[in-house]
Amino acid sequence: MSADTDVEALRRQGRIVVVGASLAGLRAAETLREKGFTGSLTMIGDEPYEPYDRPPLSKQALLGRARPEDTALPRRRDIDAEWRLGVAAEGLDRDARQVRLANGDTVPYDRLLITTGTRARPWFHPEEAALDGVFVLRTRDDCARLHRKLTGGVSRVLVIGAGFTGSEVASVCRELGLEVTVVERGPAPLVGALGGVIGAVADRLQRKKGVDLRCGISVTALEGDDVGRLRRAHLSDGSAVDVEVAIVSLGAMRNTEWLAGSGVAAGARGIACDAGCRAFDVNGIVTDDIYAAGDVARSPHPLFDYQFLALEHWGNAVEQAEIAAHNMICSSPERRPHLWLPMFWSSQFGVNIKSVGVPSLGDQLVVTQGTLAEDRFVAVYGYRGRVIAAAAFDGAKWMGFYEQQIAAGAPFPPEYGTVDRRTGTLQAVDPGFPDPHLPTHGPTVTLTGHSPSERRVEFVPSHA
Amino acid sequence: MRLVVDLNRCQGFAQCVFLAPDVFALHGDEALLFSPRFDEAHRDRVEKAAAACPVQAILVDYSDEPTKGVEPHVG
Numbered sequence: 121m122s123a124d125t126d127v128e129a130l131r132r133q134g135r136i137v138v139v140g141a142s143l144a145g146l147r148a149a150e151t152l153r154e155k156g157f158t159g160s161l162t163m164i165g166d167e168p169y170e171p172y173d174r175p176p177l178s179k180q181a182l183l184g185r186a187r188p189e190d191t192a193l194p195r196r197r198d199i200d201a202e203w204r205l206g207v208a209a210e211g212l213d214r215d216a217r218q219v220r221l222a223n224g225d226t227v228p229y230d231r232l233l234i235t236t237g238t239r240a241r242p243w244f245h246p247e248e249a250a251l252d253g254v255f256v257l258r259t260r261d262d263c264a265r266l267h268r269k270l271t272g273g274v275s276r277v278l279v280i281g282a283g284f285t286g287s288e289v290a291s292v293c294r295e296l297g298l299e300v301t302v303v304e305r306g307p308a309p310l311v312g313a314l315g316g317v318i319g320a321v322a323d324r325l326q327r328k329k330g331v332d333l334r335c336g337i338s339v340t341a342l343e344g345d346d347v348g349r350l351r352r353a354h355l356s357d358g359s360a361v362d363v364e365v366a367i368v369s370l371g372a373m374r375n376t377e378w379l380a381g382s383g384v385a386a387g388a389r390g391i392a393c394d395a396g397c398r399a400f401d402v403n404g405i406v407t408d409d410i411y412a413a414g415d416v417a418r419s420p421h422p423l424f425d426y427q428f429l430a431l432e433h434w435g436n437a438v439e440q441a442e443i444a445a446h447n448m449i450c451s452s453p454e455r456r457p458h459l460w461l462p463m464f465w466s467s468q469f470g471v472n473i474k475s476v477g478v479p480s481l482g483d484q485l486v487v488t489q490g491t492l493a494e495d496r497f498v499a500v501y502g503y504r505g506r507v508i509a510a511a512a513f514d515g516a517k518w519m520g521f522y523e524q525q526i527a528a529g530a531p532f533p534p535e536y537g538t539v540d541r542r543t544g545t546l547q548a549v550d551p552g553f554p555d556p557h558l559p560t561h562g563p564t565v566t567l568t569g570h571s572p573s574e575r576r577v578e579f580v581p582s583h584a
Numbered sequence: 585m586r587l588v589v590d591l592n593r594c595q596g597f598a599q600c601v602f603l604a605p606d607v608f609a610l611h612g613d614e615a616l617l618f619s620p621r622f623d624e625a626h627r628d629r630v631e632k633a634a635a636a637c638p639v640q641a642i643l644v645d646y647s648d649e650p651t652k653g654v655e656p657h658v659g
């Protein structure tokens with residue numbers, strides 16, 4: 121049988137299994153059907169819900185303007201799938217081509233798509249993490265619980281970590297009229313994602329809105345009372361804050377543990393795959409039947425020196441899922457690469473924050489529209505003389521333009537004067553990123569390759 | 585009935601806010617909040633809003649049934 125007849129048979133009567141029934145999984149399933157896949161489709165998800173949208177969970181749903189249970193995603197079409205919800209995939213047998221579920225069932229596949237995403241990084245001390253009043257925010261249930269708590273008569277809230285999620289939660293707390301203390305280890309909020317220069321703007325914004333923001337320190341311990349309720353947080357500067365609620369916003373961990381021993385190149389940084397979303401095996405050989413998309417995947421991008429990009433972005437989950445679905449049921453010449461430009465939004469303290477490209481790669485920064493002092497601006501990041509990213513506070517209309525500049529590798533600093541002609545010359549400054557080896561938090565962009573000049577592991581190949 | 589806005593695309597033109605103020609709202613100058621679920625009473629207005637969005641960022645699903653075949657706790 122030729123490869124092409126294989127693809128035809130697969131499209132008609134193949135078995136496709138999607139593990140991770142959320143945004144990426146749903147969009148991939150819809151794309152498969154749109155492209156004429158008529159075989160069997162199984163959606164496996166450990167949450168008991170059909171796919172729902174997460175961004176509102178730290179915004180309108182937490183605020184009470186929408187109910188967390190109402191965030192189920194609209195469907196583009198009927199996908200005619202068998203849903204296995206409320207049960208986790210626990211193992212993968214590549215030889216037998218089957219997924220093993222927590223209840224002992226096995227599900228066979230011809231093509232497997234992995235979209236198991238990430239989960240919130242828990243508080244490092246398990247006993248303290250179990251105190252009543254300590255929360256993380258990732259799921260619908262997390263949001264419902266936290267909203268109930270925040271509107272149930274608490275007075276002071278602690279947010280641990282001022283990445284995007286932490287800052288959004290702090291913003292909601294202020295809007296609900298709660299006193300909120302934010303403790304951030306870095307020098308400013310959002311510093312890992314956007315750098316210290318923009319971080320300083322976020323810092324000012326939070327304080328202006330009444331947040332008790334404490335940067336450059338960390339929470340060292342959470343203390344409960346004798347019935348296990350959170351009472352106090354101890355900080356590295358020796359001080360303590362009395363709190364009834366703490367929201368741990370220390371970033372996310374990729375859900376790859378279930379793939380241990382499967383031979384797929386999956387680890388703490390995600391599942392390594394090629395630009396066509398095909399997962400690598402542990403030897404760096406591309407598999408042809410296992411694909412990955414969304415928060416759990418990382419893949420090389422030519423615009424960023426072929427470093428592996430790992431993204432925790434809504435838009436990436438959608439785009440990568442569509443590419444993965446397309447490639448899963450195509451012959452090789454028809455496959456397409458996922459070369460999406462990272463794009464991200466956040467809204468906090470009444471400001472619409474957007475970024476495009478990879479800010480953290482930037483070695484220089486200029487403000488091209490507005491001014492930092494007004495909290496309304498567009499900042500452009502340069503990397504070795506070309507435009508690599510842009511970030512805007514209330515400047516969404518400009519993002520399309522900078523997207524094109526980045527894609528075209530436009531020279532940095534930009535050759536035009538500031539677009540709104542406020543200043544005559546563009547002054548490039550250091551964007552102020554902390555040491556990239558320090559962990560950051562909040563949905564952001566990470567380059568997960570490392571420089572070949574660094575020697576990190578000893579490599580011991582095994583011989584057959 | 586459900587909807588989602590691709591907020592990467594949305595540029596805060598507020599067309600939707602103008603046409604369906606019960607479903608869409610601006611938060612500050614340009615951050616958009618929306619109700620992911622709406623009922624029949626708002627259908628016409630949401631339809632108009634989705635059509636009027638200059639960047640076509642609004643995805644609407646007018647059906648109200650749970651996704652076919654979805655049964656929680658199937659296990």
Ligand SMILES: Cc1cc2nc3c(=O)[nH]c(=O)nc-3n(C[C@H](O)[C@H](O)[C@H](O)COP(=O)(O)OP(=O)(O)OC[C@H]3O[C@@H](n4cnc5c(N)ncnc54)[C@H](O)[C@@H]3O)c2cc1C
Nearest residue numbers: 140142143144166174175208209236237414415432433434
């Ligand atoms: C509070 C919050 C706010 C956000 N705000 C923004 C924003 O403003 N802008 C933006 O661009 N992005 C935002 N994001 C990020 C965005 O939601 C994610 O990028 C997106 O959800 C990724 O989709 P995914 O399908 O790849 O993964 P996920 O949505 O994480 O879904 C993975 C699914 O797989 C399930 N799963 C995991 N392991 C297993 C297993 N072994 N077996 C079966 N199922 C499993 C999980 O339970 C989950 O349901 C936010 C995320 C959160 C949590």
Ligand code: SF4
Nearest residue numbers: 594595597598600637
């Ligand atoms: S009309 Fe479209 S672009 Fe304008 S605010 Fe609504 S969703 Fe955004």
